Amino acid sequence: MSSELPRTLKQYRHAVRAHELSAEEYLDETRQLIERGDPQVKAFLHLRLDAARSDAQAADPSSPLAGAPIAVKDNIMMAGERCTCGSRILEHYVAPYSATAVRSLLAAGAVVPGKTNLDEFAMGSSTENSAFFPTHNPTDLTRVPGGSSGGSTAAVAAGFALGAIGSDTGGSVRQPAAFCGVVGFKPTYGLVSRYGLVAFGSSLDCIGPIARSVRDAAIMMNVMAAHDPKDATSVKRPHVDFEAALQPTLAGKRVGIIRELQGLDVQPEIAAAMETARKAAVKSGASIVDVRVPHILSALPAYYIIAPAECSANLGRFDGVRYGLHVDGRDMTETYSRTRNAGFGTEVKRRILIGAFVLSAGYYDAYYKKASSVRQLITDELDAALQSADVLLTPTTPTTAFRLGAVTDALEMYKADVFTIPANLAGVPAISFPAGKDAAGLPIGLQLMGPRWSDAELLSSANVFFTALGGES
């Protein structure tokens, strides 16, 4: 084995194919990192390292992922493994089948070291809402990793896996990727199957890769992007090789800066990173264009009507009858409410109640219907902006990772998603990539959005920014 461990999937695959490294050797190294580091980071809810080692031994070195460890967020099912969604209501639930995304990764030679922590049912921006324990940011253990896929991003940042998958409903892949200094990609809605992802907001949820480089995210997309008859929202598209589509420059590209986001209060180092990125784009042959998305700041309030509404409907299935926790009551109604009360945490209850309120008779038109119209308006405006620009550049987050326990107000926590939510409302692809560090040494993430189905071009543009700002190609 070579003295230096591969940092990226690309390097790993090369080393394995050149017989400089075996999948078992790499997994053993990973196991040591996990055993040493995870008691502090707490990225994983459950580990399956012995099973992963057997899988690594059996992995075909010529397969696309060649036995690479890929962590899976614990709201995505893997047959025979627990799938808790970070909730007491599913604490002992064992998945009867695997998500299509997981099956695709396994078929491509990935091995799964464990299931990662998350905010309960993916509702949160810090992974502090997990019913079990909070995850810590590997860069600074007193900080949050972001959320809700904070376990997955922390695992990749800490070297516990070469990649991971998460779910992104309002930024849950991109925001924690920014906080942990890794790449997080939310594909176009419909590109990656959600079969086997426990539903939160079905018109918004996407599964996406988390990786150490943009190229690694493209390698994972090559494995996961496929039409799936088991997901009715999955779309048939021509085959694309996301890795082969990576281009070395931004020549001829128009990079849009959204005027309405300029006045927002962002941490000064993040504003400076935007300026550095803008200069790098020009140096690489891009032109900068000023675009308008007049109602983009209404995305956050629209989301916090639509997502809770969908969550209140989706989480209706947890009734203590067919799976999960059961707390007996005098009759069925009391059994339902006792089970749900004991099983759901505060934030989940809050969102279910908001959802039930905005969908209830007398309030539906003023809240849900209005939010749906605003969503359409923002989608139309974003589509128009993406006609005059090829990609839109924004910060991923207004601040870098905050301290555990620092944000206790629900509404303040929601505001961490201001830059990431518009892409979910419009169904367009968006990626967060690392762009330097702040004065405290905490990672900064910037975001690119692109038109629907431009995922390959978006990854290519992100790769140019990422490498120009010091990332590995």
Added chain:
Amino acid sequence: MAMIIDKETLEHVASLARLEITPEEEGPLLGDLERILGYVAQLSSVDTSAIVSKRPAMTELRPDEPSAGLTREAGLGGAPAMRDAFVVVRNVMGGEDE
């Protein structure tokens, strides 16, 4: 300013959502919901009169053909109480349980 959500509305919504609100939870929840609903209510000032809501593209359904899916055992394996391959629940039609 008029409250958006009061105690009675919260109790009604909680019963719709099959959630019990304990007396200790009620005060903080009412405060949180009032602020969140007050925040999202800013959408009322957005002019959406020109918005024609688009129907989502027709979902393409898979062929309606039998195929191997989950076995009954796997599908029901997570149920808290089972008898003869059926899920056991409390009597829903009124009257006493067996």
